[in-house]
Structure formats: structure tokens, C-alpha cells
Amino acid sequence: MLFFPVSYTMERDSEQFLTINCKGGLLAHIPFKQLFEWINEGFFCVDGEGTIVFANDQFCQKLGYKRNEIIQTSVFDYFYSDDYKKIARQKLELRKKGLSDVYEAIMRKKNGEPLWSRLSGRPVFDKVGNFVASVVIHSDITKQKYLEQELILAKEDLEIKIKTRTRELSEANQKLNEQIRERKLAEISKKHSEKRFRDVYQNSPDAIYIESLDGVILDVNDATCRLHESTAEELIGKTIYDLAPEHVHEDIRQRQPKLISGEINKFESECITRSGTVKPIEISTSVIEFNDRPALLVHVRDITDRKQKESLLRSMNLELEEMVRERTAELQTAYDKLKAEIERREIIHAELQRQKDSLRQILDALPNLVFVKDTDGKFLLANEAVARYYGLQVSEMEGHYDSEYEFTHEDLLLFKEQDELALQKNGELVSFPERKYHNIHTGKETWLKTVKKAIPAYDGKGMYILGVANDVTEIKKAKEELDRSEQLYRSIARNLPKAAMFIFDRDLRYILAEGPLIGYISKPKEQIEGKTIYETIGLNELPKVEELYRNILNGNFSEMEQTYAGRHLKVHHIPIRDDEGNIIYGMVMVFDITDLKDTQKELEIRAAQLQRSNEELERFAYVASHDLQGPLRTIASYLQLLEMRYKDKLGPDAIEFIDFSVKGAKRLQNLIQDLLSYSRLHTTPKPFVRVKTSDVVNVVLMQLKSTLEQTNASVQVGHLPDVHGDPGQLVLLFQNLIDNAIKFVKDKPPHISISATELPEHIQFSIKDNGIGIREDFKERIFEIFQRLHNDSEYPGTGIGLAICKKIVELHHGKIWFESEEGTGTTFHFTILKPDEYHVET
Secondary structure, three states, X not given: OOOOOOOOOOOOOXXXXXXXXXXXXXXXXXXXXXXXXXXXXXXXXXXXXXXXXEEOHHHHHHHOOOHHHHOOOEHHHHEOOHHHHHHHHHHHHHHHOOOOEEEEEEEEOOOOXXXXXXXXXXXXXXXXXXXXXXXXXXXXXXXXXXXXXHHHHHHHHOOHHHHHHHHHHHHHHHHHHHHHHHHHHHHHHHHOXXXXXXXXXXXXXXXXXXXXXXXXXXXXXXXXXXXXXXXXXXXXXXXXOOOOOHHHHHHHHHHHHHHHHOOOOEEEXXXXXXXXOEEEEEEEEEEEEEOOEEEEEEEEEEOHHHHHHHHHHHHHHHHHHHHHXXXXXXXXXHHHHHHHHHHHHHHHHHHHHHHHHHXXXXXXXXXXXXXXXXXXXXXXXXXXXXXXXXXXXXXXXXXXXXXXXXXOHHHHHHHHHHHHHHHHOOOOOEEOOOEEEEOOOOOOEEEEEEEEEEEEOOOOOOEEEEEEEEEOHHHHHHHHHHHHHHHHHHHHHHHOOOEEEEEEOOOOEEEEEEOOOOOOOOOOHHHOOOOEHHHHOOOOOHHHHHHHHHHHHOOOOEEEEEEEOOEEEEEEEEXXXXXXXXXXXXXXXXXXXXXXXXXXXXXXHHHHHHHHHHHHHXXXXXXXXXXXXXXXXXXXXXXXXXXXXXXXXXXXXXXXXXXXXXXXXXXHHHHHHHHHHHHHHHHOOOEOEEEOHHHHHHHHHHHOHHHHHHOXXXXXXXXXXOEEEOHHHHHHHHHHHHHHXXXXXXXXXXXXXXXXXXXXXXXXXXXXXXXXXXXXXXXXXXXXXXXXXXXXXXXXXXXXXXXXXXXXXXXXOOOEEEEEEOOOEEEEEEEEEOOOOOOOEO
């Protein structure tokens, strides 16, 4: 095995040649690059990081890549697994220390196929001893590996003689590979320095000689001399016919032109030694330039040993074939019997598999957790419900032990005790109490009800444990919820005064009878709970009660009043539903409303009396206010007439007294008019209609036009939606609020802003002014009748306007309030129903 250094620029420098000094002063110039390509083995060169800096075509073709796809890539990327990559890195580190190596590894082709490879590596150092690169010879040993595997399999099936032959073949094959590797390494040496190539040329184990195109020997190495038992002087100058037996001369004449043209470059033939011995040889040729003339470079290998082994192999193959024929006949007979048995068993197996698949489908469809374990706790069978419980696949359960899952030590001990108890019962079904487990998969607490039974093992030896666990968590929760509900119902019923509660299930069985009236309107509690209506209701009333209870369970609500023992009872029939809306129980609630009935009668009498009193008061207010206006008008008129006629005859005091009297009469007249308007809010009801609020505001502004002009007031009106109400009352409402906004402004023009905001069921209106504001301590009094915050000399009025506004808003099912800041202004807010939302006749 030979190695030689290589330059990093070897591939790019195509003008470098290897010069061979031959005897007679002849020179052979062989291009380095051509030398690398002549080598039949793969060759590549890597730097210290494992980057490929050169690779010949043979290496690239074996991996299925083009040269430009491999250069400057990491050699470790082409190994089949991480283990082989690790070995390759270790080998590179050893080469950096000066060690050569030979090892085998699996590389990966471009198409993903494995490539068994033998890698022979050697370090290359520069003149000062620094590591430069590593050159590697790559041999494809895939076929060899496959052959070795076949031979290993053959060893197991064939007789001792066949095993012996296989070993001999393996040894022969190994020697042959060694010879091939040595030849390949010798060929690679052509790519290096002239001195080292001469060493390779002279020390190669293969015979190498150079011949002219017409077959004259021009140069030979020492191996050639040994092959022909002659000296170099004796061989140089002879023709290839002189070195071959006569019976192959014709083959030589026909083959020579094909060797020159490159059509043939490798073949087998025979040579003759000086003593006349004829030897089989393997020949590889290539055309080179020798002394400025084309010549043939010939590699000759003695394959006598290989031919002898091949002959032995053929002989052994004949013997093997005979043995195989005999054994085949025996095996055929056994095979026919075995085939019939296999077919019979396949039918049985198919039927068993069908039954097994059906059983598996049934088990997987069950909501219960079904499993089979051996006595060591290993799961032999688990359905999908078990796997889902653990958050695994069935394949991850079967064949694994219960101790592999995150059970507590207490749980595992309990499982063991349950299994032992089931084994002791010897085939009897053993039921275990409900128990709470922590489900690791869901993180939730789960209640399981488990039953176990010992069953015979599949092989008939020993016993297995069959277990079925039912997840009763929801049932447990429902029961707990039912208990809480029952306690809640009992607590409610016990604390309801003069009441009774009956709850029954779909079988018309009472599950609860509670309340102070139990035992008074029914049998005692002990004689009702747990019994059906058929056991507690008399035969005369039973059909009616049964029909009523069935209607409740069908979802019908109802209520009724009845009299019992001189008491008035209110009975409610109510279906009880679960969270999904399903009716699960019926309920009958009974209330003693005797006191309520008595109170209601008394209230009806008082309401009638109050109605009569209100009507009389309204008539009185209307008559009084109407009748009082006539005398007041007369007094005011005569006082004004007295002032006009006798003004010059009366003194200043008399004129002032007359003025006070006229103003007092007018104030009293305004007060009576406002009082009349307030009383008419109840006495003149009209049906509510859809009202355009913008029209209402326009009417009010027209009525107040002179006042607005006198005070130089400005009014800003936003978008006002329609409402549901009485147009006349709404005009009065807006008029009072806008008039107040004009009136209560001091030393500046009034500015009024009217806006609206839409609420879910109402429209909220806001009337904002820039007036004097309202003190916070007047907030509760301002809407009361006859409540005035200022004297008449400052701000005239009767104190009824805001009370009228509050009454109108309440009649429209709304509310009124204000926000104010003294000296800045006030905003009144009130709400009125949207159209068609609340149709009420007032």
C-alpha cells in the first residue's frame, strides 16, 4: 500500500507532468491529472477540517455525484450514520499526528443507497512538518460485503464442507482485494513526484512495462523481470510476441489496434517465462507519451493463484450443486408436507384473527376500561378506553408494566392487593369499591369502579387478571350535585314561611317533601319521601294528580289557587331541568296565601276609597282654580281702572299699593293656571303615539320667539329621534325647561343646547344652559311643587314648572335629573321611551 503527498492546486494545474527516466536516456511524460483518472479506485484529498479539495471521477461516480458537487464540501456529510462520521473524524485526527490507517465504513450515495467502502488514508506534511492534507484511497466493497453476508447465511444452512469452502472463498477474496488495493495504490502513485513515482514503478508488486505501439518493449520494472525470470536488459527490445505463448499470438494481433485506440484497456491473457512456464495474467493498459512518442503503459498481474482458486471453486461448485440437488429433493418432499400444514394453519389463523379483530372492535367500542395483565402487572391487552385514560396508544400500553406509569406507591400496592384477591377467588368476579385516582394525563381527579377476575393464561400455564374499570366521575359528581341540590331545596323549603315543597322523579316517586305545611296539607314527611303517588294519593284524586304530574314532566309550567281547610293556597307546578335542558324532576310548590288574600282585599277597599278621594280632590282643584280666576280677573281689572282714572288724584303710596295688588293678583292667577295644568296631567289622559321630537321643539321655539328675541338668546338643536308619548305633554315639558334656561341667566345672552342620546329602550334628552346654576343643597327640593329658590323680584315664577316636568317624565316611564355648577350653567337630562317599545295608555 503506497501513499504520496498531493498539492491543493493539483486539480487546477493541468500542465504538471510526471517524468520517468528510462534506460537508454528515454523519457516518459505523464500528466498528473491523467494518472489520477487512470486509477481504477476512488481517490480524494481532504484538508485538516475534512473539506474535500480534490476527488477523481471514479470516487464521484461511485457516490453518484458530479465533481463540482463534491469539491469544497465536508467529507463527513457522505457517511451513512453518526457513528461512521465519528470514526472518520477520529481517523483524521490520528492522521494529523502522522498515523496512516485503513478502515471500513458505510457511505451514502446521492440517491440515498448505502455504499460499503474501504478507506486507506495517509497524512501529507510540508517541508517543515506541518500537516497539509490527507489523501485517501476509496474502494467500493459493497459487493464484497453482500457476498460475505450471503456466505454467512450459507454457513448456517449447508454442510461442513460448504462452510469450509465458504471460508476458503472468503480468504481468497480477501487476498484478491488486498492485491487489487495494492495495485490501485500503485496506480495512484503516478500522480506524485518523479522520485516517488519511480519508487512505486520499481517496487510495485505488479509487473509494469512500456511498449511501443507496434509491441516493442521499451522499459520494464523489477516485477516484470521476476515474472519472466529475466533481466531488464534481456527484456527491453523484445516484442510482446516473444513474451507470450504461440497460441495467443493471433489474439495479440487482433487486440493491439484496440489497445491503441482505447477500445480495450483491461483483459486476461497468458505469458511465458524464461523456463517455458506459461502463466495466466491480468493486463491493464493505457496510452502515454514516452520520449515524445505515444506508447502503451502495461500493468501485468500474475493471477495463477486466483485461477487455481477459481478452478477449485468450480470443482467445489459442481460438488455443491450435486449436494444441493439431493438436498432439494429432500426439502421438496418436506416442503410439500409443510405447505399443506401451513395452509391448514393459515385457515385456522385467519379465522382466529377474524374473531380476534371482532373482539378487539367490540372491546375498543366499550366506554369501560378493559385490560388483561399477568401477575407481574404487565399489560397483555388494553382497549382504547384504557389507552385514552393514560393519554397513550394501545401499542404503548400492551407489553408494558403498570409500574411504568406515574401511579403513586399507594396505588400500586392497591393494584397488587386487588390482583391477589382476584386470584384467591379462583375465577369469581370480585367487585371493588369506588376509588378516586389522580389522572396524570388530564391532571384531574377521576373516580373508578373496578371489577377483576382471574382467567387462565393464554398458554394454559398460570393465571391472568381480567379487569374492567368504569369511570364514575360524572355519576359521582352528579350524585354530589344531587345531594347538594337536595340540601339546598330542603333548606329553602324549611325557611319558606307557610310553604311546602314536593319533588318527584320520572317514576312519580317523591324524593323530597319539605316545608312547614308538610303534615298539614299532606301526610307526614316520613310517609311521602321514597314512595310513589300511587302509594300516597287517594284513589279519587289519583287520576287527576297523575295527569298533572305527567304534564309537569313534559315541560309544562302551571299554577292554580285552591282552598283547603278554610285556608287559601297558591300551587305552582314546575319542571326541573339539568344543564343540558333535559327534564329530570318535577316540583310542586304550595304557599299559604290566606294572609295575602286578606291584605289584598283590604288594599282593594282602601284603593277604591283613595280613588274616590283623588277624584274628589281633582274635581275640587279644577273647580277651585277655575272659579277663583273670575274674581281675580275682576279685582285686577278694577284696580288697573282705578289707577288709570285717579292716578293724578292719588298719592304715591296709593299708586304703589294699587301696583302691588295688581301684581299679586296676576301672580295668584298664574299660580292657579299652573295648578290647573298640574291637575290636568291626570284628568285628561290621551293614548301615546309616535312623536317627532324635532316638531315638538320647533313648536316650543315658535311660542317663545318673542322671549328669545328680547333676551338675544341662541338655541342649538342637534338630531332628535322620535319617541313614544303624548305630544301635548311633551310640548309643555320642553317649554318649561327651555323657558327656565332663558330665565335663569344673568348679565349675558342665554345660550341653550338641545341634544339626544340613544339608549337600549329610551332616548335621553339633554337641555344645557349657561345660567346661574343650582346649588347642590337644592338638589332634592327642586322638583317639589311650590318650591322656589329665588324671590319673585329676582326671577318670577310659581314653583310648579319643574314639578310639572317631573310628573310628565314619570307618566312617560322615564326619569329626570340635572347636573349643575354654580355660575357656569345647568344641564337637565330626562328619558322618554323609544317608539313602539312600551305601548301604554296613560
